[in-house]
Amino acid sequence: MKNPLDMTGRRVLVTGASSGIGQATAILLAELGCQVVLVARSEDRLQATRALMPGGGHTIKAFDLSKVETIESWLKEVTTSTGPLNGLVHSAGIHRTTPIRFEKPSVDDPLWRINYHASVALLIAFRKPANRAQSASVVLVSSIVGLIGQPGISAYCASKGALIAYARAAALELARERIRVNCVAPGHVHSALSAAAESKLTEAQVKAIEDGHPLGLGKPEDVANAITFLLAETGRWITGTTLVVDGGYTAH
Template identity: 45%
Template sequence: MSLFRLDGKKILVTGASSGIGREIAKILSYQGASIILVGRNREKLNETLEQMSSPDKHLIEPFDLSNIDEIPHFLKKVTQSFGTLNGVVHSAGTHSLIPIRAINRNNIYDIMDINFTAGIAIIKSCVQKNICSSNSSIVLISSVTGLVGQAGVLGYAASKGAIISAVKSAAIELASSGLRVNCIVPGIVETDMSEEIFKKTSEDNKKRIVNQHPLGLGKPEDVAFASAYLLSDEAKWITGTALIVDGGYTAH
């Protein structure tokens, strides 16, 4: 008996061009899934595809998720050619360090659109006929900043906290349809995005952040393996959950 396999499942992964999203697409492919890779940069999506198992069974679909109103049409188009989805991972995200004195409405909207609103549009689209199967699993990527305060990331923290709250409501509302909705709450993961953030902070602050993770900073595969579990049939009794994967950060 093979546990935690995803053979025969068709899964859409946003943010698949780099970082956590790229690793999720790779891990899911080695678990047997067929993947729709979504991101803005076709070249980077191709780089991801080259690292995946059985590249011929996957599909690259460049798309800018900030075009919120176009998401339902985009999903309808890709599923017409690829087939009904069995799962979705919304890993696309944006981050910025902006102190409260400098933040403005546009900053907040830009962050919320990608991190939160796009995910809600995807969930809504999955309810539509032939987009997602009745036993689909939807996974959104949140962050520990949605649980624990951190200076300079008000908009980002709000977007990630909104995900945690939204999946609970969505899970209850969609349970009768067989759809499961969960999120993963990572600590700081070593990606290009986190490296750019560290460049903008002091060495002392970087050390402090690292030391707040008892098991050290995370790797993209740590989040990818958690995603694979939530997408598997073995997680069929899990919905509305915020799965914390943070190396002990929130245990303090």
């Protein structure tokens, strides 16, 4: 029987592949036969992810995505060595808890660099015909807080909401080039990022987040499943949308 999630013969670049959602995505894609290009800053942690992945042909490319201005030339170098990409997953991201009264707006905010501007630069570079296959899929990792508000993290919420709007517009513009662009919007998922965010909250606040997820908190694998669904043949008629993966949080 044909498996519509089969990724054999495809090559996908995954940012944030050293941890959490990106790591789970890299492992699942490898299990489905995909060749994965693993990206994050720490080469050692990428090697650790690579050791968990079956199959061959995976490539490690340690890179700091906050160097947004160099992403285009860097991706050209990457695909010159790996060959063109069938997919791109931007999972690298950072979180910041800062109440509005303490926010210091800056046009060079590192949070915006990695969460939003790196996404835009990656998509611009990915779109170039030399860098990707004829038919290709992009998944940007947003968040449910890009759809609903949460106090104390307004800059993070805004950066994730911007991704959703960007994916919709890019999907319309790039459909004729056979590039699909979608987001996933996870709820609270166990990871290094969420553990750091939780450390700024009271026990009662953490409990309220847990209680808000009718199916309980998520695992990185839950989001990896949704990302893979959008990348694979299963997602071939899906573009410009955001798949919410939140254990029912936004159903309230």
